[in-house]
Amino acid sequence: MNKRLLDPANTLQFDDFKKCYGEILHRWGLREKRADVLKFASCPPEPHKGIEFGVYCCHCRSQARGTQCAVCKRLTFQCAICHVAVRGSSNFCLSCGHGGHTSHMMDWFRRQDECPAGCGCHCLLQSTF
Secondary structure (H helix, E strand, O other), X not given: OOOOXXXXXHHHHHHHHHHHXXXXXXXXXXXXXXXXXXXXXXXXXXXOXXXXXXXXXXOOOOEEOOOEOOOOOOEOOEXXXXXXXXXXXXXXXXXXXXXXXXXXXXXXXXXXXXXXXXXXXXXXXXXXX
């Protein structure tokens, strides 16, 4: 006879206990023990709450995964000031998506407060640059 000791109807409550205990173990620096406890939690992990953004090629507008577009084979990011493909150090606004070479952007925003692409975004005031 195989009988469960705990009522499956209370699984979410049991998972909460495991999470609380895992938090205590984490605070005590016992991260491996915490992992041992949490692997028995039956509920799925909490969804990621970070920032996610997509990069689109400035030439063909297809979604790109790296610095070179898989569709048109050109570099995906173009400086809003000099209009040359950006390699290496760059900055861009998370609000409007425009940006460029770090040195160009720094020079621009020393004298201006609006996006160099002309979209009207006040990138520095948005605290996203």
